[in-house]
Amino acid sequence: MNRLTRIFLALIVATLLVPTLSAQAPADSAIKAMMLKSVDDWNRHDIDAFAKSYKNSPDILFIGRKVSRGYDQMVATYKAGYGTPEKMGTLSFSELETQPLDTRFATVTGHFHLERTAAGGGNADGFFLLVVEHTPAGWKIVRDDSTVLPPPTAAKP
Amino acid sequence: MNRLTRIFLALIVATLLVPTLSAQAPADSAIKAMMLKSVDDWNRHDIDAFAKSYKNSPDILFIGRKVSRGYDQMVATYKAGYGTPEKMGTLSFSELETQPLDTRFATVTGHFHLERTAAGGGNADGFFLLVVEHTPAGWKIVRDDSTVLPPPTAAKP
Numbered sequence: 489m490n491r492l493t494r495i496f497l498a499l500i501v502a503t504l505l506v507p508t509l510s511a512q513a514p515a516d517s518a519i520k521a522m523m524l525k526s527v528d529d530w531n532r533h534d535i536d537a538f539a540k541s542y543k544n545s546p547d548i549l550f551i552g553r554k555v556s557r558g559y560d561q562m563v564a565t566y567k568a569g570y571g572t573p574e575k576m577g578t579l580s581f582s583e584l585e586t587q588p589l590d591t592r593f594a595t596v597t598g599h600f601h602l603e604r605t606a607a608g609g610g611n612a613d614g615f616f617l618l619v620v621e622h623t624p625a626g627w628k629i630v631r632d633d634s635t636v637l638p639p640p641t642a643a644k645p
Numbered sequence: 646m647n648r649l650t651r652i653f654l655a656l657i658v659a660t661l662l663v664p665t666l667s668a669q670a671p672a673d674s675a676i677k678a679m680m681l682k683s684v685d686d687w688n689r690h691d692i693d694a695f696a697k698s699y700k701n702s703p704d705i706l707f708i709g710r711k712v713s714r715g716y717d718q719m720v721a722t723y724k725a726g727y728g729t730p731e732k733m734g735t736l737s738f739s740e741l742e743t744q745p746l747d748t749r750f751a752t753v754t755g756h757f758h759l760e761r762t763a764a765g766g767g768n769a770d771g772f773f774l775l776v777v778e779h780t781p782a783g784w785k786i787v788r789d790d791s792t793v794l795p796p797p798t799a800a801k802p
Contacts, residue, residue, distance in 0.1 A: 494651045547744060549744070549752070549754055549774070551754060551772050551773075551774050551790075552772075553772075553794060554772070555740070555754055555772060583712070587704065587706070589746070589749075589750050589776065589778075589787070590747070590749060590750065592746075592747060593746050593747065593750055595706070595776060595788050597706055597708060597712055597788075614792070615708050615709075615710075615711070615712060615790070615792075616708075616790070617706070617708050617774055617788055617790035619746065619752060619776060619788075621746075630746070631752050631754075631774055631776075633708075633772070633773070633774035633790040633792075635771070635772075635790075635792035635794070637710060637792070638795035
């Protein structure tokens with residue numbers, strides 16, 4: 489192994505290890521801050537700001553009553569379903585928890601509650617599972633499974 | 646940088662790169678094989694075999710109508726909800742798709758259908774999002790959000 493090879497290897501090690509070490513500690517608080525900002529954006533009824541919690545990528549998935557693929561379709565689905573402040577209502581999260589997968593990815597679980605007027609669609613509740621990625625622009629959601637649970641007193645169709 | 650340091654760095658590079666390169670290609674088919682085996686185990690009404698699709702870890706999460714934590718609680722939840730062959734019914738997956746996160750983790754999405762008699766609880770349908778990990782024992786589920794959707798004609802409570 490010549491001198492250049494050794495220097496090259498040392499650079500590879502540096503490239504691989506430095507982001508690994510620096511990303512670890514503040515993940516939980518950074519992810520929760522991102523989640524709480526998304527709640528604020530939602531409750532200001534600003535879907536475009538809310539959408540920035542997601543990675544702007546064609547590969548992201550949003551799973552609810554169907555599977556939506558990619559940032560653009562995700563934004564369109566939100567805008568189709570929540571076109572007015574009344575339909576957006578007031579969002580809150582509880583039981584929010586992050587779990588690391590590795591230094592680049594983590595999962596977030598929690599319960600969402602949407603407080604809405606009957607005209608806005610009524611209240612909605614459910615649990616969610618998110619996969620978030622530590623990107624150069626911060627933690628971003630790359631997978632989202634948020635299913636509205638049937639209400640305790642099921643409505644007629 | 647002395648000779649020992651260089652050898653040490655080269656070993657670190659080898660350790661980091663070799664699993665990265667070897668794990669990539671067969672992930673999709675290996676994950677789908679794991680999923681299809683779990684369907685076979687379910688349809689033989691063998692919950693203990695089915696549970697081996699999950700990582701035996703206290704950190705895994707199962708999200709449905711509530712959040713269950715850890716392998717033991719996940720197995721207990723399955724056994725409480727699906728204690729008889731009639732309640733287990735016949736499981737099938739459709740729209741099964743894997744997406745890599747990195748070489749160690751991937752997500753799996755799909756639709757599940759449970760064909761059951763009325764006495765067994767009736768049919769059930771929903772989408773799921775799984776996070777799977779490439780462990781020494783193969784691909785294992787570490788997060789599972791599987792929510793039964795309300796039926797098109799909602800039943801009375």
